[in-house]
Amino acid sequence: MTVRVRYAPSPSGTLHVGGARTALFNYLFARHHGGRFILRIEDTDKARQVEGSEVQMMQGLKNLGIQWDEGPDVGGDFGPYRQSERIAGHRAAARDLLAQGKVYPCFCTPEELDAERKLLQSRGLPPRYSGRCRTLSTAQAADWMASKPHVLRLRVPNQGTTVVHDLIRGDVVFENAQLDDFVIMKPDGTAIYNFAVVLDDAGMAISHVIRGDEHLSNTPKQILVAEALGIGGPQFAHVPMILAPDHTKLSKRHGAISVEEYRQQGILPEALVNYLMLLGWSNPSGAEFMTLAEAIEPFDLNRVQHTAAIYDQKKLEWMNGQYLRSVSLSRLEEAIRPFIEQAGIDCAHGPKLHAALELTRERARTLVELVENLRFLYQPPQHFDAKGVDRHFRDDAVAGRLERLAAELDASISWDHDGLVLLFDRLAQAEGVKRAAIIHPTRLALTGKTVGPGLFELMVVLGKQESTDRLRAIVYALRSPQGVPLTPLPGSA
């Protein structure tokens, strides 16, 4: 059997981590088995549709490297890949079922049903459809159908069980009596989800449906539809959900949940994918760092967890930091370019970007952070860390010391790490202070901060001219009555 799986989002929002993880597992499963990964857009509910959502979702998946083999944009032999374009098929199938009596029209109004539900609930009973229209005579039904709005309901057997053979959970048994005659077609002639998926999955020859856990309780309905249709359904695999730190469903109020937001935070897509695949699945080798391609071979639904995973931003950022350090400089440059522009940094002048990245990337967890770390290389500091000023500039001797340092630097012929070390040592000795007593004020003068790359490495990249210029500017400021401009808010140390 050829493996064909799909990810079928409704274009009602952005691609969020839960959806991305589901798509990821589908993708990995397809690739592992040499099968096909299909993208289908479930856009039958016009009311919930969000403009641009479809494009955004596709872009999000592409950014993560999750490429589909068939879909609305790339086509395929089993199209159309937009559910709204399959409505004719849904209708034909519904008519067929109606002719066979497996489905019947229901004329109850939404208001009536609502009242009925409320009544049942108030008595502590499950809110299920009474089946009032189920027993209408065919003549009566046919008569009303011509004049009254109606939905179509599936005649669900009130006895027996429906069992879901789940690849992850095993057999899950549902009592048919627990289900009511659910709606499969709306009055406007469009299909309800539980009907449309079954038809579309069959139409696209989907072999395995891998989706979030929240769909498990829908599955018996879909199996019942498939049975009514006389078709064999796909195999099912329900993957655990991703929950927020407070153990509830992930939502906007938990902060970033859409993959677009992660991009904006400066999370590398390769890091996000790597983190996501570890939520609910583990490599038998024990490896945690894997590219998408490397995960294909070991991926197996047998190793998918049964428990919901709680999403942890800290670990994501840690992992991102690892990627920031290990990707190639050219990849890093490509990824950081937009952030540099957005931060208003012009790196056409000054150090080479590669050198700047090499110098600063070890200390960042996100691209946003990294940009701030390298800003000083292209822009002289405007403010100076208040605590640092208090600690390193308080001594009256500092100005003179920095002035002599600038002179020494000017006079030096070489400009490399070891030469600078020697120069600092010499000066420290002459001044009768420890080397650190010069290093710290110098870093503060050059970067405005007390933390950052090693001073000598930093100076090599900054260059001689810029370094001495900044030192002299500080000397001047220290001797002026206003002193040094401080950073407005503390805590930047």
Added chain:
RNA sequence: GACCCCAUGGUCUAGAGGCCUAGGACAUCACCCUUUCAAGGUGGUAACCCGGGUUCGAAUCCCGGUGGGGUCACCA
């Protein structure tokens, strides 16, 4: 409420009856390294939800309880 799913440190997980004195990773704490901050290294705190079985032996199997989650639309 009904139905369904699930249950190893704060978090992600390894573990498929003896290899478990429960392993790894994030986080956290301490120390080392060090010109700062990171990174790195070393070490520490920290878990098998509870109760019954089955078995010579249970984190692993069974039952019950508890807890958490999901679903109960003319949404997907």
